[in-house]
Amino acid sequence: MRISEAASASGLKADTIRYYEAEGLVPNVMRGSDGQRRFSRENVEWLTLLYWLRETGMPMKVMQRFAALYAQGDETIPARKAILLDHSERLARRRSDLDRCEEILVRKLEIYEEYLR
Amino acid sequence: MRISEAASASGLKADTIRYYEAEGLVPNVMRGSDGQRRFSRENVEWLTLLYWLRETGMPMKVMQRFAALYAQGDETIPARKAILLDHSERLARRRSDLDRCEEILVRKLEIYEEYLR
DNA sequence: TTCTTGACCTGGAGTAACTCCAAGCCGGTA
DNA sequence: TACCGGCTTGGAGTTACTCCAGGTCAAGAA
Numbered sequence: 001m002r003i004s005e006a007a008s009a010s011g012l013k014a015d016t017i018r019y020y021e022a023e024g025l026v027p028n029v030m031r032g033s034d035g036q037r038r039f040s041r042e043n044v045e046w047l048t049l050l051y052w053l054r055e056t057g058m059p060m061k062v063m064q065r066f067a068a069l070y071a072q073g074d075e076t077i078p079a080r081k082a083i084l085l086d087h088s089e090r091l092a093r094r095r096s097d098l099d100r101c102e103e104i105l106v107r108k109l110e111i112y113e114e115y116l117r
Numbered sequence: 118m119r120i121s122e123a124a125s126a127s128g129l130k131a132d133t134i135r136y137y138e139a140e141g142l143v144p145n146v147m148r149g150s151d152g153q154r155r156f157s158r159e160n161v162e163w164l165t166l167l168y169w170l171r172e173t174g175m176p177m178k179v180m181q182r183f184a185a186l187y188a189q190g191d192e193t194i195p196a197r198k199a200i201l202l203d204h205s206e207r208l209a210r211r212r213s214d215l216d217r218c219e220e221i222l223v224r225k226l227e228i229y230e231e232y233l234r
Numbered sequence: 235t236t237c238t239t240g241a242c243c244t245g246g247a248g249t250a251a252c253t254c255c256a257a258g259c260c261g262g263t264a
Numbered sequence: 265t266a267c268c269g270g271c272t273t274g275g276a277g278t279t280a281c282t283c284c285a286g287g288t289c290a291a292g293a294a
Contacts, residue, residue, distance in 0.1 A: 002270080002271075003270090003271070004270075004271085013252090013253080014271090015252075015253055015254075016251090016252065016253085018272090018273090019251080019252065019253085023251095034259085034260055034261070034271080034272095035259080035260080035271085035272070036260085036270085036271050036272070037271085037272090049221065049225070052214075052217065052218040052221050053218070054251095055214050055218065056214060056215055056218040059250090059251095060250070060251065060252095061250095074232060077229050077232050077233060078233070080229065081226060081229045081233075084222050084225060084226055084229075085226070087222065088219065088222050091215050091218060091219055091222075094211075094215055095212065095215055097169075097172050097173060098173055098208050098211055098212055098215075100169065101169040101170070101172065101173045101208060102205065102208055104166065104169050105201050105204065105205050105208075108166070108201060109198060109201055109202070112194050112197065112198045112201075115191060115194050116194060116195070116198075119241075119242075120241085120242070121241070121242085130281090130282080131242090132281075132282055132283075133280090133281065133282080135243090135244090136280080136281065136282085140280095151242080151243095151288085151289055151290070152242085152243070152288080152289080153241080153242050153243070153289085154242085154243090171280095176279090176280095177279070177280065177281095
C-alpha cells in the first residue's frame with residue numbers, strides 16, 4: 001500500500017504520516033524498488049491507532065514512547081498497557097470537559113433566548 | 118481584579134489572557150492608574166467562556182468572530198447564538214470520537230491481556 | 235529615604251505539531 | 265519522446281500559545 005492509500009485508510013494526511021515516520025512514530029516502513037514507501041497491513045493498523053490517539057489528545061511525546069515500546073516487541077506489552085490505561089483516563093476527563101462546556105452553552109443560549117423576547 | 122486573579126478565576130494563564138487581548142478576543146479591558154490591566158466581573162465571565170470554548174476545540178478564528186460580535190452589542194445575539202449552536206455540534210462529534218477511541222482502546226487492551234497469559 | 239520585593243508591563247524569541255511548497259525522480263501511457 | 269500523476273526530500277510557514285529579558289510601579293522593610 002502506498003502513502004496516499006495509507007492516508008485515506010488511517011485518517012492521517014500523507015504529510016503527517018511522513019512527519020510521524022521521521023519522528024520515529026511508525027516503525028518498519030518498507031520501501032519499494034522505486035524508493036517509495038510501502039505500508040503493510042500492520043503499518044496501517046498502527047497508523048489508525050495513532051490517528052485516534054491524536055484525535056483524542058495524546059501528546060506526541062507519549063506517542064513517541066508508545067511507538068518505541070511497540071518497536072521493541074512483545075515484552076513491552078505491560079508498559080504499553082499502562083500508557084493506554086492512562087489515555088483512557090484522559091478520555092474520561094475530556095468527556096467531563098465536554099459535559100461541563102455543554103452545560104455552559106445551554107445556559108448561555110437560554111440567556112440569548114430571553115434577550116430575543 | 119488583576120491579571121493573575123483573572124487567570125486563576127478563568128482557567129487561562131496570564132500569558133494567554135494577554136495574548137487573547139492582543140488578538141482582539143477580550144473587549145473592554147480597563148487599566149488602572151499604574152497602567153496595569155483591571156478585569157471586571159464581566160471580563161472574567163467572558164474569559165471563562167473562552168477557556169471552555171478553547172478546551173473543547175473552538176479554533177481561534179471562530180473565537181475572534183465571536184468576540185467581535187460580542188463587542189458590537191446585543192443586536193448580534195442571533196449570530197452569536199448560531200456560533201454556539203455550531204460549537205455544540207462540534208461537542209457532539211468530539212464525544213463520538215471519544216467513544217470510538219475508547220472502543221479501540223478496550224479492544225487493544227483485551228489483546229494485550231491475552232498476550233499476558 | 236533608600237532598598238528590596240513582587241506583580242505587572244511590552245516586544246520578541248521559542249515551541250509543538252503539523253502543513254505546505256519547490257524541485258526533482260520514477261513508471262506508465264500517447 | 266514527451267508528458268503526467270504520484271512519490272521523494274529538505275525547508276519554510278502557520279497556529280496557538282509559552283517563555284523570557286529588561287523595565288516600571290507601589291508597598292513594605294531598614
